[in-house]
Structure formats: C-alpha cells, structure tokens
Amino acid sequence: MAISSSGLAAFHAVAQAESFTKAARARNVSQPTLSAQVRALEEAYGVRLFDRVGRSVKLTPLGQSLFVITARLFAAEDEAEALLAGVRTLSRGHLRIAADSATHVMPALGRIRDRHPGLTFSLSIGNSSDVLGQLLDYAADVAVTAKQTSDPRIRSVRLSADRLVGFVRGDHAFADRSSVPIEAFVGQDVVLRERGSVTREVFELRLAEAGVRPGHLLEVQTREAVRDAVATGFGIGVIFGAEFRDGEGLARVEITGADLAVAEYAVCLEERRRIPLVRSFMEAVQEET
Template structure:
C-alpha cells in the first residue's frame, strides 16, 4: 500500500496534521514530508494549510476521491489473498436501507457472528440511493435496498419479497368501515418518506396502482418518526410489514384491509461489479439466503 496516499487521506479526513500523526503513530514532521512528496509527484499543491485549518485544493479533492478508491481496492485485494489461507474473518462493511437495516439485518448479523466471530461487521443505514452510491464508490462491501434496483456499475440480485401495507391509527374511523374507497384514501393526510427512499418509491407505485393522488402529503425522513406520527393520529402511511409488526401486535397501529393490498416489493442485494468476494462477504450472503423462508406469505404478519 502506498503510504503517501494513506497519509494524505488521513490528513484530508482529520483536517489536522497533529491528529493524523497520532492516528498513524508518526511524527508531525514525517506527515508533512509525506504530503510534500505526494505533491511533488502530482506536480501541484493538494492541501492548503494555516494555523487554523487544513483544506483540500481542487486538485486535492480529485486525488482524495481516487486515493480512497485505491486504498479500498488494496484492502479488498489483501482480504481475498488472506481468505485463501484462513477462515472467514476481517472487516465487512454492510449498508442497508431503513426497513431492512433496522428490522431484519440485526437477525442476520446475530447469526453471522454466532458462526463466524472473527468477522467484524460495520453497518451503515441510509436510503436506497445513498447505499447504492456507497457500494459503487467502494465504501461498502454490500448493500441491501428496497425495491428492484438496477445500476450498470453494480451487481444486483432481488433475493426476498416484502409486503407493504396501508397503516392507520388503531382508532381511525376507516377501521370501522365495511368498505374503504379510493375517495376515502385521497382525502387523508399521508405521511411518506423522502425522495430516494425505497419506501417512498413503493408508496408512489401504490398511489399509481390504486389510481389517486393524496390531497395532503407530509414528508418525513424516518420510518420510526412516521410510525409514531401515525400512532399519534397525525395521518396514515404505507410501510413494510416488517416495520410495523410490533405496533400491530400492541394494537397501536391497524393494517388497513382493502382490495389491491398488501402490495409486494423486493429486497435487492447489491455488490461491487467484480468476480471476487471475500470469504466474509460470501458467508454473509449465505446468511441472507437462509432467512428467505421468513419472507414467505405463510409468515406474513407473524413475529
């Protein structure tokens, strides 16, 4: 691994030469020498520095972006070589959209850790767009996103089916109606996720399938906040069966039953476009497939 790139990336992220020296167990003059050597190699100044701050030049931003990718590739290469000689171990960076990451992924990691305690997982939660970009930029080894996702930069594979429900407060008037109409839904206050979220995409598809656009729409950036808002009577929403199982069992949220619902969608696994996988990633993917029976219609709504 090129130590100049490692030092440069650390300076760019720490924004401080002394903190970089501490992180890398170097002296501060040595850090400065590495940066100066890299700048001579690149033929331009990469970092602006004074007594108060350190920041990247335009050229520095370009080098930082590619240096992170180079270091990531090196680490991945080393992990693959190590895997030839050892059992599954090492770092595994996992990204997941909110529904899968908060309500399903903990089960996967618990099983994985029970069998492979030398694997060190780290988890990033974000919306579908954010996770896909992080996998494509090689900041994450694997991502699980909501919906059928395609990106020519990535390997994508739908691997499980999720079920989406219209949810209302337990004491909502619609729970007492024999038949819920599109007109009833249209006039409700809908609470939806932000653009870029797989749940928001599924919600938009549901509006289109049922043939209406809500009169009132509120956009929240958290599934938990949406659930609590529905429980408080602020509005209704459209969420995964996995996200609302606890609230439904407690009787604080009601799954509205009407023709055309619940609506299925897919969870999709995304990985970098490479034929090689670390053993840690390989066993993680195997754990995902072991959970597939939980997504069957027989288990819909079960704890």
C-alpha cells in the same frame, strides 16, 4: 511526475477518518508525519485537498473526487491481499454495511458474528438510492436495499418478498378497519420517506395509476420518523409490512386495489464478491432465502 503512494495512502486515511489525529492513530504513525505526507502531496501538485478548521478537516471538491478514486484503489489492494493470502478464516476484520432498513440485515449480521466473533461491523441507514451510491463509491462493502438494479457492476441476491402496508394512530378513521382500498387515500394526509426511497417511489406510482390525490404529504428521513409522525397524528404511514411493529396505539391497515409488492436485495460489487468478508455476508443472507 510519479504520484507518491505514501501521500495517497495518508490522504485516504485522513479522508476516511475525517481527522488527522484519528488517521495517524489508525496507521500507527505520528500526526506530524501524516500531516507532512498530505502536505507534500498537495504542494507537489499545487492543490488543496482539505479545508482545515481548527482540529476538524473537510474534503474540498477536488479532495472528494480524489477520495472516490483512492477508495477504489485501496479496496482493490485489500482484495488482492485477501486473494493472494488465501484467507480461509475470518478471525478479524471490519465489514461496512449500508441498508435502507435494519430489519432485513440484522439476522445475517447475527449469524456472521456467531461464526466469527473477531469481526466488527458498522451499519449505515439511508434510502435505497443512497445505499446503492455508497456501494458504488466504495463507502460500503455490502448493502441491503429494496431497489432492484440491472447494473452489471453489482451482484444482487433477492432476500425476501414483501408488500407495502398502511398504519394509523388509534383515533384515525381507518383504525378500526383491517383494510382500505387505495382510493380511500383521496384527501388523506400521508407520511412517507424522502425521494429516493423505494417505498415512496412505489406508493406514489400506485396513487397516480389509481388517479388518487392525497391530502398533505409529510416527508421524513427514516422509517422510525415515519412511525413517530404517525403516532403524533400526522396521517397514514406507509412502510414495508415486515417493518410494522404493534404498540404505541398504532393499527396496521392493508391497502387493496393496487400492486404494492416490493422486495429486499443483498448486493455487493461484482469485482469484490471474492473478498472473504463480502463473500461471508452474501452467503449468510442467502440462508434466509
């Protein structure tokens, strides 16, 4: 049985928009037409691709697996269209960026926007492992991450070198010290990103190498939450040096006696590097290096 291309396209649009209404608007078709195309695909194979609850839709496990495939399929179609059309200017388009921090990506986006004001952007923030996962799942066009990878599917450009630093609230015992040895973390409460973050991966490894056992560990989901937790008095925060901002009564503390060097990388899929939007981003970030 030959699979329906219109059915796949309709399925992909709904999965991407998470809504039949939004998908129909994006494809410039009526919602009944789009619904019929998806229903025909489901009935042809005797499967269910979406759970429909009121006006909301959610992918079933089978639908999630199919979405990974259609994302690759339509990404390749976009690349082929761009290649054959020989696009030389970027007068329109939408670039999806995944990053583990907005700090390292905003300058490049600003340059691209100034050169190509017709472009739009969406930025998703997550830990380094999630960011690479989005790229490999075709949920992002490009990414900025601190996680170095040797995966041959991924093209990587080093953006910057950095170092992990600590920071504390003004009433903390370390607040009046410009630096502390890593051994000083014994028994100290620490605020870190969740597992999958390079910050946490590197810092926990260095603590283990030094034989240091800290006190309580508070795990949070974003760097902004690390800052908020430290400001509330939950302990010592650890972040990239470039991400620390003065203010709110917080003091930066250098950590000595351990290799806390880290870096940021701009990455894209090797197979998609010639797409004009992707190429433009990778060129823009390299201007910083």
